[in-house]
Amino acid sequence: MGRFDSALPDASSLSEFFSFAPVQTYRLSINKATMDRQQRKADLIQFLCTIQRPDFSIEDIDDSQSLIESGLIDSLAMLQIVSYLEETYNIDFRERGVDPGELSSISAILDLIEHPAA
Amino acid sequence: MAGEITVLLINLLIVNSKRQSLKGGADISLDLKVGNLTEPVSNRRWNCQEISRQVAGRIRRYQSEGMSACDRVFVHFGNRLEFFADLLAIWHLGGCVIPIDARLTAFEVEMLARATTPRFSIVDDTTDPSIVNQMSSANARVYNTLETEAHADHSSYRTLPASRIRMEDDALILFTSGSTGGPKGVVHTHRSLRARWEALRQNLGLEAYSRTLCVLPTHFGHGLICNCLFPWFSGKELFITPPFKPNLIMQLGSLIDKHKITSMSSVPPVWQLALKLSRPPSQRTLERVHCGSAPLPAYLWKEIQDWTGIRQVFNTYGITETGSWVAGTTIADFTPEDGLIGEPWGALIRILKTCDTATLPSPDAECKPGELGYVWINTPALMKNYFNRDDLTRQVVCQGWFVPGDIGFLDERGMLYLKGREREEINKGGVKIYPDDVDAVAKQFDRTTDVATFGFDDPLYGQDIGMAVSLMDNSNATIRGLYQWMKRRLAEHKMPVRWYLVDSIPRTSRGKINRISVSEKCTQLAPLDLRKILHASEDGPI
Numbered sequence: 001m002g003r004f005d006s007a008l009p010d011a012s013s014l015s016e017f018f019s020f021a022p023v024q025t026y027r028l029s030i031n032k033a034t035m036d037r038q039q040r041k042a043d044l045i046q047f048l049c050t051i052q053r054p055d056f057s058i059e060d061i062d063d064s065q066s067l068i069e070s071g072l073i074d075s076l077a078m079l080q081i082v083s084y085l086e087e088t089y090n091i092d093f094r095e096r097g098v099d100p101g102e103l104s105s106i107s108a109i110l111d112l113i114e115h116p117a118a
Numbered sequence: 119m120a121g122e123i124t125v126l127l128i129n130l131l132i133v134n135s136k137r138q139s140l141k142g143g144a145d146i147s148l149d150l151k152v153g154n155l156t157e158p159v160s161n162r163r164w165n166c167q168e169i170s171r172q173v174a175g176r177i178r179r180y181q182s183e184g185m186s187a188c189d190r191v192f193v194h195f196g197n198r199l200e201f202f203a204d205l206l207a208i209w210h211l212g213g214c215v216i217p218i219d220a221r222l223t224a225f226e227v228e229m230l231a232r233a234t235t236p237r238f239s240i241v242d243d244t245t246d247p248s249i250v251n252q253m254s255s256a257n258a259r260v261y262n263t264l265e266t267e268a269h270a271d272h273s274s275y276r277t278l279p280a281s282r283i284r285m286e287d288d289a290l291i292l293f294t295s296g297s298t299g300g301p302k303g304v305v306h307t308h309r310s311l312r313a314r315w316e317a318l319r320q321n322l323g324l325e326a327y328s329r330t331l332c333v334l335p336t337h338f339g340h341g342l343i344c345n346c347l348f349p350w351f352s353g354k355e356l357f358i359t360p361p362f363k364p365n366l367i368m369q370l371g372s373l374i375d376k377h378k379i380t381s382m383s384s385v386p387p388v389w390q391l392a393l394k395l396s397r398p399p400s401q402r403t404l405e406r407v408h409c410g411s412a413p414l415p416a417y418l419w420k421e422i423q424d425w426t427g428i429r430q431v432f433n434t435y436g437i438t439e440t441g442s443w444v445a446g447t448t449i450a451d452f453t454p455e456d457g458l459i460g461e462p463w464g465a466l467i468r469i470l471k472t473c474d475t476a477t478l479p480s481p482d483a484e485c486k487p488g489e490l491g492y493v494w495i496n497t498p499a500l501m502k503n504y505f506n507r508d509d510l511t512r513q514v515v516c517q518g519w520f521v522p523g524d525i526g527f528l529d530e531r532g533m534l535y536l537k538g539r540e541r542e543e544i545n546k547g548g549v550k551i552y553p554d555d556v557d558a559v560a561k562q563f564d565r566t567t568d569v570a571t572f573g574f575d576d577p578l579y580g581q582d583i584g585m586a587v588s589l590m591d592n593s594n595a596t597i598r599g600l601y602q603w604m605k606r607r608l609a610e611h612k613m614p615v616r617w618y619l620v621d622s623i624p625r626t627s628r629g630k631i632n633r634i635s636v637s638e639k640c641t642q643l644a645p646l647d648l649r650k651i652l653h654a655s656e657d658g659p660i
Contacts, residue, residue, distance in 0.1 A: 054648035076547075
């Protein structure tokens with residue numbers, strides 16, 4: 001881990017470090033909203049496979065592990081995750097803002113999908 | 119104490135080629151003094167007094183270790199307070215700073231070290247041990263910047279050696295390509311750097327830069343010379359973050375508000391992220407934004423203006439060889455347009471029908487307003503040369519005129535527009551990647567018969583890297599071998615993300631790779647599923 005990674009506050013302290021835009025609106029497509037978590041997870045993993053570093057194995061990463069710190073994805077791939085969530089689940093990040101911690105792991109992303117206004 | 123600090127900073131920064139004191143009639147009109155430094159993420163802050171203490175400690179330490187004038191010094195880290203203290207200390211002792219991209223592999227660093235034979239190598243606690251070993255093997259003396267505290271006491275600054283800066287000496291070498299063989303290092307002298315800062319002061323003023331944010335890496339010209347050193351050496355406060363961290367960019371609006379940022383520079387991908395994920399700043403402190411190193415589409419430009427709430431969003435044209443920012447949109451009234459740059463800053467810009475630098479073109483080679491041609495730039499901030507590569511220098515410099523390989527036109531007002539380039543470089547989010555660098559590594563793999571790297575359009579980065587490769591056999595094992603071979607030798611951002619297996623590489627009649635043809639050929643093919651191949655157990659052909 002590089003110095004700057006270690007120097008960065010974790011997601012919770014980032015919330016204190018920066019003020020976040022208030023959550024205003026969100027939209028959730030009905031089809032996707034009715035999916036169960038397992039299906040959403042399978043879809044998410046399928047997507048992550050398209051943006052991951054090819055020599056890493058997503059099977060080796062547990063749901064709560066950091067996608068970036070584990071080396072699975074490049075930090076810039078977060079933008080691709082955002083695009084995926086916007087297109088698949090109609091989450092409008094420009095409206096709601098985002099905490100980096102909400103995109104940090106598979107379980108965090110699934111929580112975000114299930115509770116986009118949280 | 120304050121007087122001593124002032125003396126120190128003047129000694130560090132105000133000297134001329136004849137080593138005259140400032141009072142002794144130096145011919146330098148540019149008054150340089152440093153401002154405070156802050157790391158917003160760690161909340162560390164050095165005021166001028168602490169900066170002086172840190173610099174003095176390093177001067178003492180490096181002098182005691184034998185650093186002397188004209189020594190070349192690798193600095194393997196950036197974007198932290200210590201980087202700037204090291205820069206000033208090395209300069210004070212007459213040395214030349216070579217900032218090294220911390221993402222480079224040991225193989226690439228070895229190539230750069232072979233080309234420049236640095237006597238010293240300054241690392242920090244994040245430097246990979248393989249790099250430290252590599253530098254030791256290259257006979258460079260390696261020092262950790264964090265171990266200078268013992269030298270940074272408050273004993274008299276008067277015990278420091280006199281500044282050894284001479285205006286014509288090499289100050290910076292910035293590598294732009296060739297990290298895998300034949301490194302191309304842009305050499306700037308103290309004079310060329312000061313010419314750049316003076317031009318920027320004259321054309322941009324200083325008021326907008328009182329609290330400047332840098333989210334760009336400090337190992338390349340745009341981030342270092344212009345975003346950081348221009349305001350900082352003008353006494354303005356510099357806020358330095360880790361380079362382009364998405365989780366920071368997501369909070370850009372809050373960061374601007376919290377630290378009352380008045381100016382910043384950027385590359386287009388910063389805005390791809392910020393516009394989508396960060397709320398805009400609300401405190402109205404921001405006065406000016408620069409965006410450069412890659413084309414800025416008009417739609418994105420307007421969105422940045424909307425997000426920031428300011429009109430002064432300058433599309434900024436800069437090349438490392440010209441000390442970066444050499445033109446931009448400082449015209450009084452403008453509407454964002456694709457390709458619009460604006461007016462020169464401390465430079466003459468001409469558009470000519472030729473890019474041949476063998477002789478200075480005749481006046482009739484000049485294009486008419488609106489007519490596309492090659493950009494030629496004349497600026498006192500032009501680099502001295504490419505380090506030990508006069509052959510390459512001659513290809514782009516002719517009697518003080520520099521030909522960057524960009525294609526554009528000047529309109530009736532003399533405003534510069536850029537419409538393309540004739541260079542082969544791949545511009546990945548503002549970071550230039552040279553296909554030859556990637557090709558050189560892939561070619562060295564013993565199962566490679568031919569290879570050609572090319573850029574393809576990417577919605578996030580603007581361009582990303584594709585590679586067509588011809589192998590002796592197309593087995594999974596061979597592809598895996600090539601991947602591992604390249605990964606050990608290339609920085610991650612230079613690794614091709616799309617791989618294509620081809621039987622042959624299209625070449626011109628003169629045997630040169632035709633990268634456009636290669637790219638077109640590959641768009642007809644499906645890229646390899648690298649993930650599948652790298653995890654496959656069987657070694658059969660694809």
